[in-house]
Amino acid sequence: MAIHKIILASFLVYLMIQFSHGATKERLFSDLEKDALDVTAKPSRQGVLDAGIDKLSITWKLSSTAKKQANFKTIKVKLCYAPVSQVDRPWRKTENELFKDKTCPHKIITRAYNKSSQSFKYTLDRDIPTGTYFVRTYAVDAKDHEVAFGQSTNEAKTTNLFSVQAISGRHKSLDIASVCFSVFSVLALLVFFVNEKRKAKLEQSK
């Protein structure tokens, strides 16, 4: 009874998929050690920064209150959205489960953990969107799991924020090409049409 075997096999596969959902316990942001690192992020100038041009001076060092530093292997520095830039944008939502959390999608730099103070001069990437940001550093262990973090703002994410204006992505050459092809399209149509009308008139007058 081949059909019975097929149905049983697919049912077993289905069950396996069901169970695989609940297999791993999700790692949570609230489990991480807070303020393990002191982080500062200083913009290169006042006002709204331009993506691709302006820089941030980022420094981080182990905080005096840190406890889990024995596990720190790597430090991941990331650019994160402030709450005002998350409004009406569910793709930037803050979630407690780390794998779902979309607060800090932009990587700045990754460095091996060093007890002494570290710094990095970061030029804002050209694909950073317009918004308000802060900097967060995650301390990651040997298994690539986050254990602690520090950020350049307070817990409510209201202080020391900076704004970035994205590049437009538009270029004069693109605009010109766009106009040229559009004009070509309309002209080609008109030329065909007028030509055909003329031929029909000639045919008729014969």
Next chain:
Amino acid sequence: MGDSTGDTGSSMHGVSTDKTGKYDLPVDLEDRATVFKLFSFAKPHMRTFHLSWISFSTCFVSTFAAAPLVPIIRENLNLTKQDVGNAGVASVSGSIFSRLVMGAVCDLLGPRYGCAFLVMLSAPTVFSMSCVSGAAGFITVRFMIGFCLATFVSCQYWMSTMFTSKIIGLVNGTAAGWGNMGGGITQLLMPVVYEIIRRCGATAFTAWRIAFFVPGWLHIIMGILVLTLGQDLPGGNRKAVEKKGKVVQDKLGKIMWCAVSNYRTWIFVLLYGYSMGVELSTDNVIAEYFFDRFHLKLHTAGIIAASFGMANFFARPAGGYASDIAAKYFGMRGRLWALWIIQTAGGLFCVWLGLANTLVTAIVAMILFSLGAQAACGATFAIVPFVSRRSLGIISGLTGAGGNFGSGLTQLIFFSTSQFTTEQGLTWMGVMIVACTLPVMLIHFPQWGSMFRPPSTDPVKGTAEYYYVSEWNEEEKQKNMHQGSVAFAINAKSEDGRNAPSTITV
């Protein structure tokens, strides 16, 4: 426009002045092919088929080209969720109006000009996407690009002039289904083009803009091909065609009245909103749904979204074919039953999709829903050519417009507010589909019957000839304007079911 002898409608471009009879395929009284040879490009019938579906597909590619790139575009243009949703509604709303107009254009100018004009005049709208800088521009351009979906009407109209009624379900279903596939193709094409451009060195926010040149060029290429290789009429000696009165000069007002005063038109407008309409809505929301609810990666969600649209490849022609099979045994009544069953089944699977809690059940439900909705589209347009002969273009246009209206409406009610989660929206959309498919039961043709009533036994009023010729008044009949309808009525005897004559004599 047309010949200077005063014939409006179809141009004589491409029509040979040789005697009729030299076609690659067997033809009927109106020179329409009676057989469908898929892999042929012979003129005029199969060449028209391929030109028609490819240009329609190109328009689907450009209308939905933004959807898979939204994750990049929303960051470049600083869009909110509402902006993205509104752009989705805008993309399907533009063609509500353009499909209506296209119906009239086909009746008056012919489908070849209709198609070419629309495809080439909408190329600038596609190119202008590379210049937008904010939400308002994005919504406006998506709205304008959406106008080109009216090529659906020219496509269906063109098929109806080239292929006979017995196979029109299959032909229309295949042409439209393969056209609709463009909505699936674009979900794979645009991300690939974008990635290639990025690898060549462009930044993200420039690469997506350049990517839009590809659908723009497709528009220009297809427009030129349609103009050079296409023809409106299958052929025939010009004088013979004029003498038989096939190409008639008709008045817009009369055609419109004929269309809107026929109650069946409005039932199909509603029905199509809940087969095609829900398909378009799902095209816009399904990738995001799978991404959010089942935590898939974006490209995985994109592949699922693409497969929803690509099912059109066989689903829509299958619907048309099923309708033709039902007609073979049960005539028009069979077609009506087939439509009701298929569309209701689609609605029930949509309900299931919203209720599915696991990824596997959701994918199964989605596939079955796509088959039901898309086959129903095919089955709808297997019947529409029989509603009227005189106003075929306008009725096709109105039905097509109904599809887009249904899409805008369902997106607005179920997927743009916080009142429903997306899964609740899908379930309620399924319920609405089932409810709005019930009016099929009201469609009655005196010569063929309806789902629950047999055909009329009146010897005069119960004939196909009476039905189609009564669209013309006495004055018009004096001028022999109705001869096309007489020929159509004779060919339409295929809808009598098992009682249909196997050979058609004149």
